[in-house]
Amino acid sequence: xSTTIPRLERPKQPAKAVKPGTPATSQTASGRQSQRWLxxxxxxxxxxxxxxxxxxxIAASVVLAFFRWDIISAPTFVGFDNFAxxxxxxxVRVSFLNTIAFVIVAVALQLGLALALAVMxxxxxxxxxxxxxxxxxxxxxxxxxxxxxxxxxxxxxxxFGVVNWFLSLAGIPxxxxxxxxxxxxxxxxxxxxxxxxxxxxxxxxxxxxxxPVETYEAAALDGATGWRKHVYVTLxxxxxxxxxxxxxxxxxxxxxxxxxxxxxxxxxxxxxxxAVMVIFESAFQRLEFGEASAIxxxxxxxxxxxxxxxxRLSKRFVFYQ
Amino acid sequence: MTTTTERVSTxxxxxxxxxxxxxxxxxxxxxxxxLIAAVLTxxxxxxTLSTSLRSPSESFxxxxxxxxxxxxxxxxxxVFRQLDIVLLVLNSALVTGVIAVGQMVTxxxxxxxxxxxxFRGRGALFSIVLATMMVPxxxxxxxxxxxxxxxxxxxxxxxxxxxxxxxxxxxxxMRQYFMGLPTDLAEAASxxxxxxxxxxxxVYAPLAVPGMAIVGILAFNFxxxxxxxxxxxxxxxxxxxxxxxxxxxxxxxxTGSISVVLAGVVLSMIPALxxxxxxxxxxxxxxxxxxxx
Numbered sequence: 217x218s219t220t221i222p223r224l225e226r227p228k229q230p231a232k233a234v235k236p237g238t239p240a241t242s243q244t245a246s247g248r249q250s251q252r253w254l255x256x257x258x259x260x261x262x263x264x265x266x267x268x269x270x271x272x273x274i275a276a277s278v279v280l281a282f283f284r285w286d287i288i289s290a291p292t293f294v295g296f297d298n299f300a301x302x303x304x305x306x307x308v309r310v311s312f313l314n315t316i317a318f319v320i321v322a323v324a325l326q327l328g329l330a331l332a333l334a335v336m337x338x339x340x341x342x343x344x345x346x347x348x349x350x351x352x353x354x355x356x357x358x359x360x361x362x363x364x365x366x367x368x369x370x371x372x373x374x375x376f377g378v379v380n381w382f383l384s385l386a387g388i389p390x391x392x393x394x395x396x397x398x399x400x401x402x403x404x405x406x407x408x409x410x411x412x413x414x415x416x417x418x419x420x421x422x423x424x425x426x427x428p429v430e431t432y433e434a435a436a437l438d439g440a441t442g443w444r445k446h447v448y449v450t451l452x453x454x455x456x457x458x459x460x461x462x463x464x465x466x467x468x469x470x471x472x473x474x475x476x477x478x479x480x481x482x483x484x485x486x487x488x489x490x491a492v493m494v495i496f497e498s499a500f501q502r503l504e505f506g507e508a509s510a511i512x513x514x515x516x517x518x519x520x521x522x523x524x525x526x527x528r529l530s531k532r533f534v535f536y537q
Numbered sequence: 538m539t540t541t542t543e544r545v546s547t548x549x550x551x552x553x554x555x556x557x558x559x560x561x562x563x564x565x566x567x568x569x570x571x572l573i574a575a576v577l578t579x580x581x582x583x584x585t586l587s588t589s590l591r592s593p594s595e596s597f598x599x600x601x602x603x604x605x606x607x608x609x610x611x612x613x614x615x616v617f618r619q620l621d622i623v624l625l626v627l628n629s630a631l632v633t634g635v636i637a638v639g640q641m642v643t644x645x646x647x648x649x650x651x652x653x654x655x656f657r658g659r660g661a662l663f664s665i666v667l668a669t670m671m672v673p674x675x676x677x678x679x680x681x682x683x684x685x686x687x688x689x690x691x692x693x694x695x696x697x698x699x700x701x702x703x704x705x706x707x708x709x710x711m712r713q714y715f716m717g718l719p720t721d722l723a724e725a726a727s728x729x730x731x732x733x734x735x736x737x738x739x740v741y742a743p744l745a746v747p748g749m750a751i752v753g754i755l756a757f758n759f760x761x762x763x764x765x766x767x768x769x770x771x772x773x774x775x776x777x778x779x780x781x782x783x784x785x786x787x788x789x790x791x792t793g794s795i796s797v798v799l800a801g802v803v804l805s806m807i808p809a810l811x812x813x814x815x816x817x818x819x820x821x822x823x824x825x826x827x828x829x830x
Binding site: 252254255258333336345350353362369371381467500519 | 671700737769780799817
């Protein structure tokens, strides 16, 4: 995970502070002193806020995972009991498996679709048309997942939904989208991908724009056209972007909540219950805060492990220019 | 559509141009596929808008409507009757506005400190700030909820505002922004005898406004649409924000009338649409900032 940080923070130009030969006036003792004061004053709101609302809560979450607490009575230390219970709880297990299956399918669809569309948009085409497609694919990102899920619920309704109406035109009988486990899972995935592929699309557009035109010209001289051009030039040169897009897509898919909550409330049965949904339910519906924290800690460890594994793997497959 | 080949932009010739006279079937096929994707992307939203403009009794009728031929605004009137939408909008606007302004100011200050000021522990502190970006909100939500409760702020709008103001991503964005500004400005200012505070206020802060706008637009878009935290932090309906109110409207109605629910959805989208039209570029740049392009 630490490998992102140097990449992300690579400055566009050297910072003033590390630049040698800064005029002597700013190097005076009082100058440095007042810089330091100003720095701490400027940082105070952010650092205090993050400490209070992120760092302390992370620590508290880890501690809380070892206690049984329902807010009303005093917390009691239970060691690893919460973890043991959570791991054996069939609902928790199913929801983690659902989440993993969701991540695999949704991220594959999202990245595949985004890459295909980005390649198609990026090639020769009138500028106004390219702008139109970019805006169209970006559009769902500005909507709230809750509103999107509300109207998608109607579109996928079994009797009067538009999706089944179109299918009926093709002679396909009504699909019970939201009342069967498979159908619900499919709808949650489709709605999530519909809303989020635009983000990966934007990343790929940026990545494609950074591939030098000369590379394609050289490939064309060697006789690479059509598919071969993409397989041998675009894909390898795009691999850093693909890594970034997949890390971001996976992290965000692991936290899916709004869509399944509004579309299906996790049902039918537990078929669309996700990891975050069981955190929410055990904490705020059953008041088992220790258990909820334990699930949260497990989810965080999974996210960290996956991110680390991706960067490990990427050393073998990502090609930097 | 074949005529479009004539107007090919000369700026981005990814492939050597072929003969312009023959219809370019590759381009035609690509545009057809892209149009299908665009219709599938925009279609559900068009249907939402169009159906919200049907009368409640017509809203279930098939074939579906994709263009509002005779708009009927009764569903919109119904939304105002069934839902205190003015209050929801005010709540959402207040929460989102304060968060956006708060993030713009604090991120600009912290970003400036990380980019332009020297102090001990700068690198380590910045790494910590970046690392907090990786922590999902769901993991900290239980302790944050307790904390808010302990501060006596549960079920208030402040419970939504305060934890959202410190922003790791905004700080990162502003730091990048300040690093992109020329350093000679600070040198010139310090030669003129300006204090670091004066240099920030008169030289860098005015230049940072476009960067701050990106932070503000991103914050607006994210928090206007936020569902998870408001669902947990607010209990009484007078503190609901729009997404929460809409979900409860849908619950109240069951499957009673689609057009009323959709009218509510459309109303909630209006501010997002305004931001889309005026801030699209900034939003796209902000979302992909740091992707290293």
